[in-house]
Amino acid sequence: MAIANEEIFKLKQSIKLSEVMRSRGVELKRKGKQMFGLCPFHAEETPSLAVDDGKGLWNCLGKCGVGGDVFSFIQKIDSCSFQAAFALLTENGNRKSENKKPKYKARKPTAEL
Numbered sequence: 740m741a742i743a744n745e746e747i748f749k750l751k752q753s754i755k756l757s758e759v760m761r762s763r764g765v766e767l768k769r770k771g772k773q774m775f776g777l778c779p780f781h782a783e784e785t786p787s788l789a790v791d792d793g794k795g796l797w798n799c800l801g802k803c804g805v806g807g808d809v810f811s812f813i814q815k816i817d818s819c820s821f822q823a824a825f826a827l828l829t830e831n832g833n834r835k836s837e838n839k840k841p842k843y844k845a846r847k848p849t850a851e852l
Contacts, residue, residue, distance in 0.1 A: 742825055747810075750828060756809050757792050759828070763816055779816060780805060 757767055757774055767774035767790055778788040778799040787801030798806030805815065813824035 754809050
């Protein structure tokens, strides 16, 4: 079943990418507007993973060169489909619920271009 673009956009805006990465064991340190950490997709000693919470994007500047948004990160780290990543992020408290507290901090909305 296809997921509506509006639902994807809403979920993406409600998630702080760095919190999702930290929940998966990625340690990040802020340097200016971005954060950097060791890429979980290849062995390295110098941090090459760049994360920009404001844009909701990540990129490995090192060996593997992969990157994307929160969905592509979950797809890669969990070896799952987009639909599975969407469901996982939705289940982890990223939707308003009376019974659950959000697991990830909400991002501040970015200015529309």
